[in-house]
Amino acid sequence: MHPINLYNTLTRSAENLSPMDGQRLRFYCCGPTVYGRAHVGNFRTFVMQDVFRRVVEAAGMETLHVRNVTNVDDKTIRGSIAAGQSLEEFTEYWTRLLHVDCEALSILEPHEEPSAIAHVPEQIELIGQLMEKGLAYQSDNGSIYYRIAAFEEYGKLCHLNKSDVRHNADQRLNTADEYDKENASDFALWKTWREEDGDNAWDSPWGRGRPGWHIECSAMSMKYLGESFDMHSGGVDLIFPHHENEIAQSEGATGKTFARHWFHVAHLKVEGEKMSKSLGNLYTVDDIVSWGFEPNDLRYSLLAGHYRQPLNFTKDSLNACRSARRRLGQFADLLPVGLEPTPGFSVFAPVLDALLDDLNTPKALGLLHSISQDVAADLKAGKSEPDEMVAIASGFHNALLAFGIEVPQADAGGEEAPDGIKDLAEQRSAARAAKDWTEADRLRDELSKAGWEMRDQADGYELTKL
């Protein structure tokens, strides 16, 4: 069992991480708000969280992976009302599509996937503890707020001094909500019912209402992982305020360290621009597929940059990654097939080392290519021992699993051509046999116009759908 070295936002340094209980590495991932299709930016975070899990497991550790879906908030409530559906119906619909996309991207299912709707009692219980400890208070309008002045360590994750916080720095805040708080930086634990909430209200000791956003993650992570666990993660935008507030809620209530290690994934840009609804660049997995790429091309491209660095997502990068994946596929075709895979990375061990070193996926992918080329050169030069090849093929296979990358294989077989296309192809073969190049070229053009590419091979031809 190798520990993984991972940058910890809390300490601003890379630290070794292994299960604190010596058994399973328990970690929590902040999932999406399910009010629409998840976009490539969301998936950068989810793919990196997935690679974290795969690498940790490849290093011989067991995991307990919890990823929530947020289904009680302004956007889901507004969306469900607009759609004329219950909040459950509405958010279950988008959760199902999330699962479809995750599967397409080879993202492993978390062991638990709790949602806020299903954990209202746990959240109420936690708020009650905070009330008892004087860390929360009820305002005149009935809502419950967290009293950050009472939590000494507030700001330790995002490294902001309370005095340095510029309140409402980017003018996004709805100031109408702000009057009832003792301090502008206090945040809502329980929101009292308002007209626009419709039927979405639960009874609590403080009246009908709904939980605030941050409390669900504190309640659910501690329910499934315990009051203290190994790692907590999400996109960088969650560092403040979401994760800072989770720490305040959880550590305030239990007096114990919440998550030991905080892992945050930098944001994705699209064609050099910030992603935003107004720019219309919140691309989805379906968009990528409609451009003619495979979801795995997207996955590869999300691993092509280091997770702590902003990554620029472009169609060019998808093209590059598709080619790179094909290249790996060509290598895979050289390896023996049908063998019982063995554990271990063999000559590909440096790939795992790079991944264990703060999830250096760009370096690891580079090594995957360069080692593959070395192996291929040895194979072609007849310098490799057949029994070595079993371990090497397994090592390659295991390395791909650690990335969650799939490579196209020659024997995968494409789409079957319809009869009309096959007829044209046969005619062209005949023309070629007769050395009638003009007719052969004409038929190739005709096939191309019909959407099929015909490639001549030594012993026949291959048809590929364009």
Place this chain on the structure above:
RNA sequence: GGCGCGGUAGCCAAGUGGUAAGGCCGGGGACUGCAAAUCCUCUAUUCGCGGGUUCGAUUCCCGCCCGCGCCUCCA
């Protein structure tokens, strides 16, 4: 104002106090009737700029220029 990140070939992107991984694109070659695919091969005397430390710096230090992120509900 506070905190933080980055500037490496046409593009993407690793990296180290001892002289630049890898991928894509592009060039050349093999193969092919021609293509495509594939294979082989080439492509940064140089790492934003200016100083300093050092036998030696892209890598450490200082200054500057440029770009970016966060500072209350966006992965």
